[in-house]
Amino acid sequence: MTQQGVRWSAEQVLALAPDAASRKAGGKLGAAGPWSEAGSTDEGTVWGLCKGSGSKPYQTVVDIADASGPAYKCSCPSRKFPCKHALGLLLLWAGGDGAVPQAEPPEWAEQWLEGRRKRAEQKRTEGGSGSPSGSADPEAARRRAERRAEKVTAGATELEQRLADLLRGGLAGAEQAGYGLWEETAARMVDAQASGLAARVRELGAIPSSGPGWPVRLLEECALLHLLDQGWLHRERLPEDLAATVRSRIGLPASPEGTPIRDRWLVLAQYDTADTRLTTRRIWLYGADSTRTALLLSYGAGGRAPELALPVGLTVEAEVSSYPGAGQLRASLGERFAAPVPTSIRPPGMTTAQAAARYGEALRDDPWLDSVPVTLERVIPTPDGESWQLADAGTDTALPLTPTARSRPGLWKLVALSGGEPVKVFGECGHRGFTPLAAWPQGTGEAVALC
Amino acid sequence: MNRTPDAPAWEELVTTALLGTDRRTPPGGDPAREAPVALLDAAAVETVRRRAGLLPARAADRPEPAPEDARPALPPAAARRLALLLADRAGGTGGGRRGTSPDLMELLPQWLTAANAHGYAAPPQMLPALLDAARGRTDLRPAALRFAGTRAVWLARLNPDWRFALRATPGGGTALPRPEEQERVQRLWREGLFAERVALLAAIRAREPAAARELLATTWATERAEDRLMFLDSLRTGLGPSDEPFLEQALADRSRNVRATAAELLSALPGSALAGRMAVRAGACVAVDRTRDIPTITVEAPHECDPSMERDGVVPKAPAGRGERSWWLGQLVEAAPLGTWPGRLGGRTPAEIVALPVADDWQAELHAAWCRAAVRQRDAEWARALLGTPSAPEAGGPGAVSLAERAKLLGTLDAGERAEWVAGFIARHGLSEAFQLLGVCAVPWAAPLGRAVVDALNIARDAGSYPWSFSGVMGLAERCLDPSEASRLDGLLAVPDEPEDASPGAGGYWAEAFQRLVTTLRLRAAMIEELNGTARAGDQPTRAERTAQPPETLG
Known part of the structure; x- marks a missing residue:
C-alpha cells in the first residue's frame, strides 16, 4: 500500500492505552514539546525521539499498518504496553499539525522495521508448511483431550449436585450464604478446567445482592447452568453444532475452523470488560460485502491492555475466520491487506420488534446467549421515567436500555447525537435490554463510538 | 423489554425454588427425577421460553426534537482538536511538574472563542464532554454554552447535572418574547x-x-x-x-x-440631580489654596452625614478602622461627576489637578476616590492622569494607587493604550507586579507588550532565579502571546551556560519553560488554522500562513 494511511482520531489512539494512567500520561506527551526528529511514512510507520528525564531521549517507533495490529517499540524502561511515549507519539501524529512530517525513517527505526519484516516473512513460510505444534502427535492430543473431558465431567457432575442441594434447601438461604459458597464452587470448576462454568458460578454469587427480583434472576441462571451441565453430560446425543456450542460455553478451547472470509470489515465497536484477573476486549465487525457480523475477542492478563485494537468507524480489508458452534459469531482476524480507511458503509437496520425477534431466534441455536448484535434503523433515544429506551420512529414500540448502558457516558453521546431525531444505532440486544455501542447521525457522517 | 404474561407455572417454580423442594413439592415435573432436578429442568425450559418470547416495550413519549442548528460544521481537523482538548480535561491535570507539554485545558477557552467567532456548530456527540467541562469551570460557561448552542440547552433539560446551562441561557432556551409581543x-x-x-x-x-x-x-x-x-x-x-x-x-x-x-x-x-448635589457637596470639601508658594489642594472633610446625604446613598457608618469624615469624603468625591473638578479647581486639566500637592495627608484618600470615580464614570482622561506614566520611578504613579485599582483604571482605556502602558510598566518595573495588569490586556497581546514580557522573562532568567517564581506570567504568556512571536523565542530554548551566582539547574528549567511556551504558541497557531479550515493534515504550515492570521480571531 502506498496510499497515505488515514490519520486516526485522538479517541482511537487513546483506546490503545492499557489503563487510565497511561491515557493521561500519553495525553500529556501528545504535543510537540518533548519530541524531536519525529516523522512518518506512507506505509504507516511513525517515529520520534522523546525527551525523558535522562540525558538520552527515548527512541519510539510505531507500526500502525501491521497486519496483526499496531506494533510498538520504545527504548524506555516502562512495562506498560504501549507505553506513554508510543501513545503520545500517535496523538501527536493524529493531531496532524505538522509536527510529524513525511520523512524517511532514521536508521534505528529502519532496523526495527527490518527485523519485523523478516519475522513476518518467516512466519508466512512456516504457516505454509502446516500448523505449528499440536498436530505433531495426534494420538497424544486425543489422550489429553480425553483426560480433560473426564475432569470437566467430574466438575459438571459435582456442580449438578450443588445446584440440587441449593434447590432442595431453597434460594432464600442463598441470600445469607453470600459470596463464599460460590467462590469456593467456582474454584472447584477452575480445577475441573471448565472456565465457562467457573465464570457462571462466580456470577451467581452476585445475584442475591443485585436488588429486587433477585430470586427470579437466580433461578434463571441456576436453570441455565443446569442446562449447560446437562448439555455437557449428554453431549454425544446433541447435534454437532449444538455440542460445539456447549463445549465453547463450558470453556474448552476451540480454534477458528471456518474458511477465511475476505471482506471490507467495518469496525462497529470496541470495548473492554475487566475482572480482577483478565481484561476482555470485544470488537464487533460488519462485513460490507458478506453482510456478516463477527465478534473478535482479545484478552489481556494482569492489567495489560489486550493487544488487538482496531479504529472504530473505519473499514479494514482483511480475512476473518469463524469459530465452530451453532449461531457462533466469534471469529478470528487473519491477514490484513491494507491500513484502515474511512467509509460511508453502514449496516442495514431493523425495527425494535425485529430486533427482539432476532434475539429470540438466536436462542434456538444457543440458549445461553445473553444478547445478539443488531442495528436499529431510525430509533429515538427516549427518556422513560428513571430509565431510557430506544423508540422506533415509525411504530409505537421501543427497546429499554440495559441498566449498565443507562449509567455510561455513551448514553449522553447518543442522546446528544440524536437531538430527538431518529438515528441508526448498533448495539447488543438481549433479555436485559439494549446496549448501544455505536450510532450514525442522520444524513452523512461517520459512526460515533458510544462505548 | 416486555415479557409475555407469565404462565402461572413459572411463578409457582420461583416460589418453590425460594422455599426449597424439601418444603414444597414442585408442580408437574418428571416423577422419575429427583425433585430439585425436576425443578431445574422445568425452570430451564421456562427461562428459555420466556427469553425467546420477549417483546419490545411500548414507547414512552418521545422528546420534542432539539431546534435545528443552522451553523456550519467544524472542519474535521478542528473537531479532532476539540476532542483532544476535552480529553485532556477527562485525564485531569493533577499535580506535578508541568514539563514541556502544553496545558491543553487552558487552551479550551481560546479555542471556544475562536470557534464562536467563526460561528461554527458544535459536533453533537461532543456536547456531553463540553457541558461537563463547563460544569466544572464557571469561567468557561458563557463561551462553551454559546458554542454548544440550542441543542445543549435541549440536553440540559434531560440531565440534572447540566442544569446550569438552563440558568445561564435566557428563558431556559425557549425563545424570549420580543419587546413588541x-x-x-x-x-x-x-x-x-x-x-x-x-x-x-x-x-x-x-x-x-x-x-x-x-x-x-x-x-x-x-x-x-x-x-x-x-x-x-x-x-x-x-x-x-x-x-x-x-x-x-x-x-x-x-x-x-x-x-x-x-x-x-x-x-x-453626570447630568442627574443627584450628581449635581454630590458635586456641590464634594466641591465644598476640596479647594485650591493659592496663598501658598505652590498652589496646593486643601481638603475639609464633611463634619456630618445629614439625612439628605444618606438619602443620596452615602453610607453613614464607616467600616472599622476608618475615620467617619474621610469615609464620607471618599463617598462624596466618588459620586461627584469628574467633569466638575476642572471648573472648581482653577480651570486645570485632570493631569494638572492630579499633579497638585495635597495638604495634610489627604492625597491618598482623595486620589483613591477619584480613581473609583474614573472607573465608575469610565473617564479615560482622568484614568490616564491617575495612572501617570508607567515608567515613573515610584511603582505607584502619581495616583499612588494599588495594583487592583490600576488594573481597573486601565480597563477604561482602549486596548492599544492599555497594552502600551503595561508594556512600559514591565520595562521599568519587571514582572513581579505585572500579573494583575496583564490580566486586563486584550488577547493576543499587542506586539510591544509581548516583547516587553519576553524581554522581562529573559532578564529574569539571566538574573538566575527559578522560572516557577514567574509561573503565573508564564502561564498567561502561553495563552496570550501572539503565536507569531514564537519564532522570536527560538534563541531561548537552549539550556544556557550557568552563571556562577545562578540557582543550580535553573537554566534547564528555563529552557523547559520556554519550550512549553513555544510549543503552546505553535499549538495555538495550529488551532487557529484548523478553525480557518486552512490546515492540511501532514503539512507543515509555512511561516507566511501562520502570520497571516488576523490577531482578532483569537479573542
Whole structure:
C-alpha cells in the first residue's frame, strides 16, 4: 500500500492505552514539546525521539499498518504496553499539525522495521508448511483431550449436585450464604478446567445482592447452568453444532475452523470488560460485502491492555475466520491487506420488534446467549421515567436500555447525537435490554463510538 | 423489554425454588427425577421460553426534537482538536511538574472563542464532554454554552447535572418574547420564574431601555427587596438620563441596598440631580489654596452625614478602622461627576489637578476616590492622569494607587493604550507586579507588550532565579502571546551556560519553560488554522500562513 494511511482520531489512539494512567500520561506527551526528529511514512510507520528525564531521549517507533495490529517499540524502561511515549507519539501524529512530517525513517527505526519484516516473512513460510505444534502427535492430543473431558465431567457432575442441594434447601438461604459458597464452587470448576462454568458460578454469587427480583434472576441462571451441565453430560446425543456450542460455553478451547472470509470489515465497536484477573476486549465487525457480523475477542492478563485494537468507524480489508458452534459469531482476524480507511458503509437496520425477534431466534441455536448484535434503523433515544429506551420512529414500540448502558457516558453521546431525531444505532440486544455501542447521525457522517 | 404474561407455572417454580423442594413439592415435573432436578429442568425450559418470547416495550413519549442548528460544521481537523482538548480535561491535570507539554485545558477557552467567532456548530456527540467541562469551570460557561448552542440547552433539560446551562441561557432556551409581543411579555413578567424575569428584563433592556424600565415600574412596588435589587441592577445596561426619575424615586426605597444601587447608578449620570448635589457637596470639601508658594489642594472633610446625604446613598457608618469624615469624603468625591473638578479647581486639566500637592495627608484618600470615580464614570482622561506614566520611578504613579485599582483604571482605556502602558510598566518595573495588569490586556497581546514580557522573562532568567517564581506570567504568556512571536523565542530554548551566582539547574528549567511556551504558541497557531479550515493534515504550515492570521480571531 502506498496510499497515505488515514490519520486516526485522538479517541482511537487513546483506546490503545492499557489503563487510565497511561491515557493521561500519553495525553500529556501528545504535543510537540518533548519530541524531536519525529516523522512518518506512507506505509504507516511513525517515529520520534522523546525527551525523558535522562540525558538520552527515548527512541519510539510505531507500526500502525501491521497486519496483526499496531506494533510498538520504545527504548524506555516502562512495562506498560504501549507505553506513554508510543501513545503520545500517535496523538501527536493524529493531531496532524505538522509536527510529524513525511520523512524517511532514521536508521534505528529502519532496523526495527527490518527485523519485523523478516519475522513476518518467516512466519508466512512456516504457516505454509502446516500448523505449528499440536498436530505433531495426534494420538497424544486425543489422550489429553480425553483426560480433560473426564475432569470437566467430574466438575459438571459435582456442580449438578450443588445446584440440587441449593434447590432442595431453597434460594432464600442463598441470600445469607453470600459470596463464599460460590467462590469456593467456582474454584472447584477452575480445577475441573471448565472456565465457562467457573465464570457462571462466580456470577451467581452476585445475584442475591443485585436488588429486587433477585430470586427470579437466580433461578434463571441456576436453570441455565443446569442446562449447560446437562448439555455437557449428554453431549454425544446433541447435534454437532449444538455440542460445539456447549463445549465453547463450558470453556474448552476451540480454534477458528471456518474458511477465511475476505471482506471490507467495518469496525462497529470496541470495548473492554475487566475482572480482577483478565481484561476482555470485544470488537464487533460488519462485513460490507458478506453482510456478516463477527465478534473478535482479545484478552489481556494482569492489567495489560489486550493487544488487538482496531479504529472504530473505519473499514479494514482483511480475512476473518469463524469459530465452530451453532449461531457462533466469534471469529478470528487473519491477514490484513491494507491500513484502515474511512467509509460511508453502514449496516442495514431493523425495527425494535425485529430486533427482539432476532434475539429470540438466536436462542434456538444457543440458549445461553445473553444478547445478539443488531442495528436499529431510525430509533429515538427516549427518556422513560428513571430509565431510557430506544423508540422506533415509525411504530409505537421501543427497546429499554440495559441498566449498565443507562449509567455510561455513551448514553449522553447518543442522546446528544440524536437531538430527538431518529438515528441508526448498533448495539447488543438481549433479555436485559439494549446496549448501544455505536450510532450514525442522520444524513452523512461517520459512526460515533458510544462505548 | 416486555415479557409475555407469565404462565402461572413459572411463578409457582420461583416460589418453590425460594422455599426449597424439601418444603414444597414442585408442580408437574418428571416423577422419575429427583425433585430439585425436576425443578431445574422445568425452570430451564421456562427461562428459555420466556427469553425467546420477549417483546419490545411500548414507547414512552418521545422528546420534542432539539431546534435545528443552522451553523456550519467544524472542519474535521478542528473537531479532532476539540476532542483532544476535552480529553485532556477527562485525564485531569493533577499535580506535578508541568514539563514541556502544553496545558491543553487552558487552551479550551481560546479555542471556544475562536470557534464562536467563526460561528461554527458544535459536533453533537461532543456536547456531553463540553457541558461537563463547563460544569466544572464557571469561567468557561458563557463561551462553551454559546458554542454548544440550542441543542445543549435541549440536553440540559434531560440531565440534572447540566442544569446550569438552563440558568445561564435566557428563558431556559425557549425563545424570549420580543419587546413588541406585548401580551407574551406581560404574561412572562407577571408569571415567570425569577430567573426568567431577570432574563426577560435584560433582553428588553438591551434593545429598548425605556420599555424595560416601564415594565419594571408596573410591578416595582410589589417586588421583594432582593428581587428589586437584581432588577435595578439590570438597568446598568443602557443607562441614560431618561432613567433618572425612576432612580430618584428608588432613592426612597425601603431597602438600603436598593437605595445604594440607585444612588450609584444616578452618580454615573453626570447630568442627574443627584450628581449635581454630590458635586456641590464634594466641591465644598476640596479647594485650591493659592496663598501658598505652590498652589496646593486643601481638603475639609464633611463634619456630618445629614439625612439628605444618606438619602443620596452615602453610607453613614464607616467600616472599622476608618475615620467617619474621610469615609464620607471618599463617598462624596466618588459620586461627584469628574467633569466638575476642572471648573472648581482653577480651570486645570485632570493631569494638572492630579499633579497638585495635597495638604495634610489627604492625597491618598482623595486620589483613591477619584480613581473609583474614573472607573465608575469610565473617564479615560482622568484614568490616564491617575495612572501617570508607567515608567515613573515610584511603582505607584502619581495616583499612588494599588495594583487592583490600576488594573481597573486601565480597563477604561482602549486596548492599544492599555497594552502600551503595561508594556512600559514591565520595562521599568519587571514582572513581579505585572500579573494583575496583564490580566486586563486584550488577547493576543499587542506586539510591544509581548516583547516587553519576553524581554522581562529573559532578564529574569539571566538574573538566575527559578522560572516557577514567574509561573503565573508564564502561564498567561502561553495563552496570550501572539503565536507569531514564537519564532522570536527560538534563541531561548537552549539550556544556557550557568552563571556562577545562578540557582543550580535553573537554566534547564528555563529552557523547559520556554519550550512549553513555544510549543503552546505553535499549538495555538495550529488551532487557529484548523478553525480557518486552512490546515492540511501532514503539512507543515509555512511561516507566511501562520502570520497571516488576523490577531482578532483569537479573542
